Amino acid sequence: MPASPFPLGKNELLQVYRTMRTIREFEDRLHVDFSRGDIPGFVHLYAGEEASAAGIMVHLGHGDRIASTHRGHGHCIAKGVDVMEMMKEIYGKKGGSCHGKGGSMHIADLSKGMMGANGILGAGAPLACGAALAAKFRGKNEVAISFVGDGASNQGTFLESLNLAAVWNLPAIFVVENNGYAESTSRDYGVAVDSYVDRAAGFGLPGITVDGTDFFAVYEAAGEIIRRAREGGGPALLECKMVRFHGHFEGDAQTYRGAGELDDIRANQDCLRKFSAAVTGDGLISAAELKSIDTEVLKLIEEAVKEAKAAPLPTAADLTTDVYISY
Amino acid sequence: MSEHPQAPCVGIIANPVSARDIRRVIANASNLQTADRVNIVLRMLTVFASLGVPRVLMMPDKGGVRAMLLRHLRRESNLHHKFPVLEFLDFDPMSTVDDTLRAAREMRAAGVKAIIVLGGDGTHRAVVRECGEIPIAGLSTGTNNAFPEMRESTITAMAVALFATGKLSAAQALAPNKLLEVSINNGERSDIAIVDAVISNERVVGARALWKAESLAAVYLSFADPQAIGLSSIGGLLQPVGRQDKGGLAVQLTEHPTQRQLTLSAPIAPGMMRDIGIAHWETMRAGREFEVGASAGVVALDGEREMAFDRADRVTVTLRENAFFTVDVARCLQTAAQRGLLRHPSPQSKKET
């Protein structure tokens, strides 16, 4: 029996598929429900970017921390944050990840090492340096990962964090999720040189650029970088070139995209399709097995929405609680 | 497109993503910044302007090179610097090797006199697949640069310009090169390698680069330079074979100490020396089919995992000589100096040049 060409065993591959499919269905469902007016506030959807979250998070445990962006649902799900709690949070209900006090942009679960989605772009980078510093003091070979986008890579906080991590040799990993747009602005306009590994090089840090729609490419590169950081090899940068299917926020008509651009990326750069083709093409996994996961995930999302809609709203008494631990 | 469709035109294929892969992390390999790639191209463009190449065709990319190059050309034109007409081929880049293949194909169809390649072995290989009789000139901007020579781009551009404008003939400017043809099941699938075809018995989906020494089964080389890094160093440090020498080299590797003739320390990646168990090696005569012994694995062509095979497949490697042309930059400049091609009579000078 020839050895499997995949760096993961069958069960792990199925789990990865489940993670990515959960993100996809969660986001696509929010897209639909938002357009119906069910969801308050802003949501920023991660559909299309699943391979990055999955390919990286599969290497992490609860002791490893991540600091996410405004587009954080995918990172949350891949890090193990409870999907039911997440949906309630997005609906602003009690029992949500943050009891309705944070919303989509601030979902967090510190018990799972998820230091929060963040409404301030680039703000997670220093926080991840702090988490990495704490990991160093703890001495358990844990790491911290900061996610930023191509736009946020221009923030001073990001560049300062590269320097700080380099100077202190922190087990901090910087992942630039380059989907080509900072809101409506193309990276060809807003970023002086469209290479984030070049920025890391300026601080003496190594970097790898991968196709972020290829789970296995992300998995392998992230694996090496994370292993190196755990062993005290210091920080590095991973650039994942990817695409986002939906707008910057829901309600964005994406008129800034070229003609046919969206159709092309959905047809040719769908990381879930690529993953499915790779694992079924080799015969290791059957299409039916994947289909059965699809069905279970859809059921989970449906349940999550139902429960979120039925969950109680916070009350006036909740308004001023948890500002401080004690005052 | 241009007012002079017959005007000599040179193609440039600059790979924006070479030297960006996992070897930056596992082997301290250098990174070549986008800004540096663009500067390499700008230096060549100014040389072309000086030496009368009026038109340059480039491969489009989404990796930052085109965007930055255009920005710099706009800036430089504010300073009244002269450049040849620069056109990008009209296709939407996919950011894969298909861009390189397509660019080479279209440049050949457009009748470029030569194609300058910025990249590593993988990029050069892709160009050679499609360039046909068009000569190439390589600049090493990849991780593994066994094929392209280390050279300042100004000099390469000078050699290419002298050839493209007819000041040097093909006989004076060009050199023939060998390549390896890899065939699975008598042509059912086939591909080429310009430096090395390596058999790995590990089939791993993921990063393309090969660096795990224990998985290597055999190395077939079109030439083996002892000063090259990468898998060809396994031949280069065992029995060197020059680019212009007849024949190649086939080396069988083994993990088993009993089958080993010797152990060789070789730099299989930048900054990475590994001990390689050598079972057997022999010269490859051109045209002779070498059958691959391994039962399942992958064939890596010029350092990148490309062709998977299993026990039902028959895999062969054959050396071809005079398979494609390169601009012999050293010979070009030597000839140019000897023949005074860059001398110009001084307006007041009465001396014969």
Next chain:
Amino acid sequence: MARKISMKQAINEALDQEMTRDPSVIVLGEDIVGGAGGDGERDAWGGVLGVTKGLYAKHGDRLMDTPLSESAYVGAAIGAAACGMRPVAELMFIDFMGVCFDQIYNQAAKFKYMFGGKAQTPVVIRAMVGAGFRAAAQHSQMLTPLFTHIPGLKVVCPSTPYDTKGLLIQSIRDNDPVIFCEHKNLYGFEGEVPEASYTIPFGEANIVREGKHASIVTYGLTVHRALEAAVTLAKEGIEVEIVDLRTLSPLDMDTVLESVQKTGHLVCVDEAHPRCNIAADISAQVVQQAFGALKGPIQMVSAPHCPVPFSPVLEDLFIPSGAQIAAAVKRTLAWGKH
């Protein structure tokens, strides 16, 4: 008789004792040790004004000099706090908060609330505040109102070495983010401080002088200016009560209101600029809650609405003086009388 030490020494002692007691306390800041990476002395400075000198010899790498990047290292302190450590980050001058304010007010201050109570950010950010040092406009501000405005932050500004040590130890042990303001002009001021460790609770103002005619409420350096005013006023038979707020968030309004009930006259003194400052905040609260107790209009004495000037003669006019405070007391006492 307890020994006397300076405010600077009190800070050093508080840090030392807490670092000894709790290994999760780390101290970060620019030049807090000094000499990093160079060929000369390590612990070359011990902080720009020597406040942390000597700690490196005792606690080593738990004192971390930082590169010149407040966003990164203040943010890192906050991130480390969220992950179980107790960092004390020094923002050398509170004037520098502009370059890292997001990490303080949008991140640290809001984690507990935004994450539904499921976070704890026990970070202390120490910063020098105040004018009088001839340090000019960008190194002399008070800026405390910018922090008291933010829900989720606690703000502390002691006026004596005794209060400094107790409140800093309290700040380090507190589980919320604390902005600990140290008036640079009080660093040399000496007072009695017990050698043992002790804490002072937040939200407890201190009556530094009792009096029945008027209440002066203030904090920091101007507590001492108020004391100067008290001496002058006493010669005219006016006895003022001075309330030192000590912590600005939480704010001890109970003590303020009690004092106002007693005296009926209130002067709020604040070294921060006049718009939206602590004095304005307290005045509005007193009017709402104790209007009936007031026998004259509340007076606010603050620095003027201008940046801190450089020239010493001008800077000396900037900080509220004892004379200005005394004049304000007389103004409110004189109201309605002719």
